[in-house]
Amino acid sequence: MDQDFYDAVDLFAGPGGWDVAARSLGLRTRGIEKDHAACQTRRAAGLPTYEGDVRDFDPIEFLGVPGFIASPPCQTFSVAGKGAGRKALDLVLIGIKSLEARQAVDTSAFIDERTALILEPLRWMLAVLDVGQPFEWAAFEQVPTALPVWEAVAGVLRREGYSVVTGNLDAVEFGAPQTRSRAILIARRSGVAALPEPTHRPFRKGGAQHAGEPELLPWVSMAEALGWPPGLVGFPRLADPGAQVITIGGTDYRARDLRHADQPSFTVTEKARSWQRWPSTDGDAEPVRVTVEEAAALQSFPAGHPWTGSRSKVFQQVGNAIPPVLARAILTAATSS
The missing domain is CATH 3.40.50.150 (Vaccinia Virus protein VP39)
Incomplete structure (x- = not known):
């Protein structure tokens, strides 16, 4: 060859x-x-x-x-x-x-x-x-x-x-x-x-972005990488009784399924095709579906990488x-x- x-x-x-x-x-x-x-x-x-x-x-x-x-x-x-x-x-x-x-x-x-x-x-x-x-x-x-x-x-x-x-x-x-x-x-x-x-x-849950090892750069948040406003990102599931909750528009969701945009995302998998984000958490908040390009940016791919195939194939x-x-x-x- x-x-x-x-x-x-x-x-x-x-x-x-x-x-x-x-x-x-x-x-x-x-x-x-x-x-x-x-x-x-x-x-x-x-x-x-x-x-x-x-x-x-x-x-x-x-x-x-x-x-x-x-x-x-x-x-x-x-x-x-x-x-x-x-x-x-x-x-x-x-x-x-x-x-x-x-x-x-x-x-x-x-x-x-x-x-x-x-x-x-x-x-x-x-x-x-x-x-x-x-x-x-x-x-x-x-x-x-x-x-x-x-x-x-x-x-x-x-x-x-x-x-x-x-x-x-x-x-x-x-x-x-x-x-x-x-x-x-x-x-x-x-x-x-x-x-x-x-x-x-x-990244440590609850830890400050600029705290820790002074010789290292701060970790990068979703908001920094994508210009997102403050809000929540993830795949929302209704909270089980006794679970830690995050309330969006009056509805309780499982806290473990969501992260704030000023944090790094969860591990990106093909299931990111179901991720949503809320620019705010008040009663008027409307979820926005995470796009392929945004998921790719969370993976650190350069903008414009030419993804080809069906939506499910591309997220995969x-x-x-x-x-x-x-x-x-x-x-x-x-x-x-």
């Missing part, structure tokens, strides 16, 4: 969170993505793309590419999902041992086939390493519940000569106007792998992506000399 002109291959590339960040750093990437709508978005954004299932590509065809990025699907590991990945954690760890021993993985044991996709990054790295042309650096991302998988993968990569670090990072600590924790792995053939240092203060793309500001910090740590 025509890999000689780019710096990294991006598995499960989605609409381009990693790639937008890489481009801002002068890194050329080529993504592999199965979802057709996400591929259309990528192409409209000028991001080189192979459309297809990563399992159908031969890693050997990518020899000589120095960098490797992967964000395998997280639905089965997500706290919000049914948890097939968490229940199958033992099977995943067995699969990692099989790959290290250069043995085939029996994916038929997984109830949800998507769970096995988290093994693909290690399979790719070992495949190119075994022919003597390893990736020089790698960066992986998943939901926090997948951190034990990255830790097990890190053990394999260390035994293969990589310096590796793992941990959870929150996008709000890198300038995104949302709280979004993700499990990260960075591996390097040369130098010492290290997670990026936060640039912004962590936005929710599944890594925030570019977080990706930029991770890529800088992975590639800095």
